[in-house]
Amino acid sequence: QKEVEQNSGPLSVPEGAIASLNCTYSDRGSQSFFWYRQYSGKSPELIMSIYSNGDKEDGRFTAQLNKASQYVSLLIRDSQPSDSATYLCAVKHKAAGNKLTFGGGTRVLVKP
Amino acid sequence: GAVVSQHPSWVICKSGTSVKIECRSLDFQATTMFWYRQFPKQSLMLMATSNEGSKATYEQGVEKDKFLINHASLTLSTLTVTSAHPEDSSFYICSAKSSGRGSYNEQFFGPGTRLTVL
Numbered sequence: 631q632k633e634v635e636q637n638s639g640p641l642s643v644p645e646g647a648i649a650s651l652n653c654t655y656s657d658r659g660s661q662s663f664f665w666y667r668q669y670s671g672k673s674p675e676l677i678m679s680i681y682s683n684g685d686k687e688d689g690r691f692t693a694q695l696n697k698a699s700q701y702v703s704l705l706i707r708d709s710q711p712s713d714s715a716t717y718l719c720a721v722k723h724k725a726a727g728n729k730l731t732f733g734g735g736t737r738v739l740v741k742p
Numbered sequence: 743g744a745v746v747s748q749h750p751s752w753v754i755c756k757s758g759t760s761v762k763i764e765c766r767s768l769d770f771q772a773t774t775m776f777w778y779r780q781f782p783k784q785s786l787m788l789m790a791t792s793n794e795g796s797k798a799t800y801e802q803g804v805e806k807d808k809f810l811i812n813h814a815s816l817t818l819s820t821l822t823v824t825s826a827h828p829e830d831s832s833f834y835i836c837s838a839k840s841s842g843r844g845s846y847n848e849q850f851f852g853p854g855t856r857l858t859v860l
Contacts, residue, residue, distance in 0.1 A: 666851075673852060673853050674835070675851070676851075727791070728776075730788070
């Protein structure tokens with residue numbers, strides 16, 4: 631069983647709509663959660679970090695964390711074609727030091 | 743802030759040669775840097791954790807004698823792929839943990855180095 635799981639997609643979203651991405655993790659000791667965006671051929675770029683249950687909003691992005699259910703999600707409002715990328719969920723566990731465990735990523739396609 | 747650079751951005755080499763990749767934190771000190779490898783259409787796989795002034799910690803299955811890591815200063819870590827072979831062709835990405843920037847110390851990634859071994 632993978633430690634961090636994401637639907638690989640592609641998730642096709644009309645321009646202006648909301649893209650909803652989900653990520654589940656297996657280790658209950660996980661403490662820190664991150665969403666990265668990766669364009670093709672480029673390195674990941676940090677979008678959001680979330681550490682406590684609930685919602686965290688930053689511009690058009692909202693991260694949601696539910697530790698009891700072991701999932702973290704990312705909402706992208708008013709999706710733009712420039713949001714087309716692969717979104718990586720990453721989890722950090724206290725016992726693992728500073729190492730991040732990445733999910734396989736969800737590819738998002740925003741169609742004009 | 744929190745800018746990480748890598749050099750070179752791409753490299754093509756012959757089989758059997760060694761390649762050195764540099765990772766620098768430009769505007770912050772990084773006591774810990776990480777080296778990842780990413781094959782096409784796959785996610786990032788952590789290769790090793792590089793700690794300033796000490797030996798790197800390698801993930802299971804990563805040959806430490808093949809992938810030499812040196813973290814000589816708080817702003818520079820290097821990865822040397824020794825005796826590279828075509829199967830080492832990949833996208834190598836470093837990240838740096840920003841020590842002192844909040845209690846959770848997020849990781850920031852360099853732009854990556856694309857290695858092609860002929």
